[in-house]
Amino acid sequence: MNATQTETKSQTKTALETPWNVVVHNDPVNLMSYVTLVFRRVFGFSKEKAEEHMLEVHHKGRSIVWSGGRERAELYVQQLHAYLLLATMERAA
Amino acid sequence: MKIERDASGGFVFSEVEPPLVELFMAISAAADPEGSRAAQERLFPEPTEQKEESLRAEWDEFVRPELREAFENAAVMVEGDLEAMASGGEELTIPRDHVDAWLSTLNQARLALAARYEVSEADLNRAAAYPPRDERDMAVSQIHVYGLLQECLLQGLEAE
Numbered sequence: 519m520n521a522t523q524t525e526t527k528s529q530t531k532t533a534l535e536t537p538w539n540v541v542v543h544n545d546p547v548n549l550m551s552y553v554t555l556v557f558r559r560v561f562g563f564s565k566e567k568a569e570e571h572m573l574e575v576h577h578k579g580r581s582i583v584w585s586g587g588r589e590r591a592e593l594y595v596q597q598l599h600a601y602l603l604l605a606t607m608e609r610a611a
Numbered sequence: 612m613k614i615e616r617d618a619s620g621g622f623v624f625s626e627v628e629p630p631l632v633e634l635f636m637a638i639s640a641a642a643d644p645e646g647s648r649a650a651q652e653r654l655f656p657e658p659t660e661q662k663e664e665s666l667r668a669e670w671d672e673f674v675r676p677e678l679r680e681a682f683e684n685a686a687v688m689v690e691g692d693l694e695a696m697a698s699g700g701e702e703l704t705i706p707r708d709h710v711d712a713w714l715s716t717l718n719q720a721r722l723a724l725a726a727r728y729e730v731s732e733a734d735l736n737r738a739a740a741y742p743p744r745d746e747r748d749m750a751v752s753q754i755h756v757y758g759l760l761q762e763c764l765l766q767g768l769e770a771e
Contacts, residue, residue: 546732547725549758551765552718592666595658596674600681602718606659607666 536609538591540584543604544575556601557583560594585610614763620707622767627701634756635703636693639686641753642719650723654682682719685712710764717757717764724750 542553550572557568561584574581583605584594591607598605613625627635644650655678658670688709696703705713724730728750735754743749 545722546735547721547730547754548718549761549765551769552714552761555765555768592658592669596678599656599658599674599678602654602715602722604656606657608659608661 537585538588538607539582539610540591540594540598541580541606541608542571542575542583542598543606544579545604548603550576553603556598556603560597560601616767617704620771622705622707622710622764624703624705625701627696627703629701631756632696632701634753635760636697637753638693638716638720638757639690641724641750641757642682642686642716644719644723644726647723647727649726649729653722653726654719655679682715685715686719688712689716705764710768714761714764717761721754721757721761724754730754 542557553572553575554565554568557563557571558565561568563571571581571583584591588607595605595607612627612631615623615625617623644654655675658666658674689712692703692705692709692713725735728747730747730751734751739752739755740748741752743752
């Protein structure tokens with residue numbers, strides 16, 4: 519394997535391994551109790567943890583609710599969109 | 612309006628006042644984002660804020676059509692319950708297994724109305740104008756009423 523191939527392989531591996539964050543953004547219309555319910559259903563959070571994230575969204579404008587592989591992150595964002603939450607995924611810094 | 616649970620866990624709203632009946636009957640029309648780019652963008656948001664073109668393309672091709680179908684199916688279920696109310700008078704019954712469809716459709720309606728009429732958080736924190744002076748005032752009232760209905764359902768679920 520030459521140097522270029524090694525570098526490309528290494529970049530691909532890094533891209534695949536880079537964790538992704540699932541971020542929920544504030545939305546003044548969604549009810550706080552609804553957002554809490556969605557977090558409990560989608561991520562299986564306890565009521566306390568779900569409320570903690572909901573309040574972070576409310577006060578700070580966003581909350582990272584999950585980090586991990588890309589495929590699972592996509593699934594979570596899709597589920598959050600199905601519940602009409604403003605959610606995005608981003609490569610973790 | 613009175614709210615009770617029936618034996619199978621359904622929600623029964625009785626003695627619904629005529630103005631509320633009118634707002635309830637408008638739920639699925641309000642949930643339809645057609646004709647408003649802002650409403651469409653809110654109901655079907657981007658999956659990322661980063662430059663991930665393949666992810667956006669995947670969303671367009673696979674995810675958005677699925678979401679659209681799910682939202683439409685929920686709205687059809689809600690319409691069925693509302694038709695039953697229309698034929699039965701001032702009583703609305705939401706069967707337990709329709710509650711998720713109601714939560715979804717009420718949310719679609721609230722979000723689509725807020726996007727369509729550019730309703731802000733400050734607008735929502737002010738008392739709604741009564742009687743409504745225009746379509747936007749009416750939209751704000753709808754958002755509040757649908758929110759109350761959602762809250763009733765959520766409290767019911769929480770108590771289970």
